[in-house]
Amino acid sequence: MSIQTRRERERAERERLIVAAARELAEAEGWDAVTTRRLAAEIEYSQPVLYSHFKGKDAIMAAVAVEGFAELAAELRAAGTAVPPGRAALTAVGEAYTAFARRRPALYDAMFTLTVGLPFATPEAPAALRAGFEELSRAVAPAAAEGDDPGLLTETYWAGLHGLVTLMRSGRLPEEAHDRRLALLTGRFAAGAA
Template structure:
């Protein structure tokens, strides 16, 4: 018994889907623009609608509210971060740890408003079953890179999950404090301090391979 081939989507259906994706991208970009100028508290569906010169009901067809929009932004951000970390992990084993940390730092400061949305503003779920797959991918990419550095040194991570959480928390903490101007000397000094402390912190996660 032969199975009938499914018909290809019509041209009009493809066009509608493309237009829907383009509209969602425009909404996310507008939200980031408002956040960069005035902070996330200023971001509302109505403000986004006004910026794009659409009526709010049209936008609600794409996002039920601000929280859903932030969740989408978080997914976009982590997908981009995962790609960048993957590229950084191609550095030589000697330079890989610094490359990963530098990439994380550069990503955060290139789009501070996106970084903030990725890290729990306004009740966006994180570290739960609702955490976007993109965030899990970024963490996995980070963990694999750390393991590869350990292996290149003839060692292994004593606790891979714990090491990943520890190093990620360290980078996030340095970035967050620098963004809040809590480190004397500004972002340049903060970045230097981060990189200087990175190697001892990583070494503390290792044990010699059997």
């Protein structure tokens, strides 16, 4: 039994290594630089080993994305609970979200623009993902006016943040005015709370 478990442990360790290498490579040089050959070289195994752990490159990226969801959720939670609920919390969460996206662009891409295989608005969605949405929701829901669905309002605010981040990252919006745009967005959403 012990031998078996040791092998499973080593195997799990190697899987962790693959995900970590993919993430590091992506954060250092972008996802274009993450090829199966480079990844294999990085972990000092041959290419086919990757496919004994993951169905394909997409699955590796999805694993990286899940890591990202957990970190984003944690940062949103920290930001949202550091200030009293209300407008300040909404501002704090919005800033934490966009700061995360700007600090970890490759991670953010894996989470929200590249990978398509992950379930989202369903119960099968990764727990970390739902947790992140929950954090956002806690800050947004108080701003719901009478008759507004808090969940939908959260999704809409989230979309605003996501739009700001992606348009800025791809050069469609100039970087320098980001803070003011974010303040505008947050202001419009906080208005309902008063």
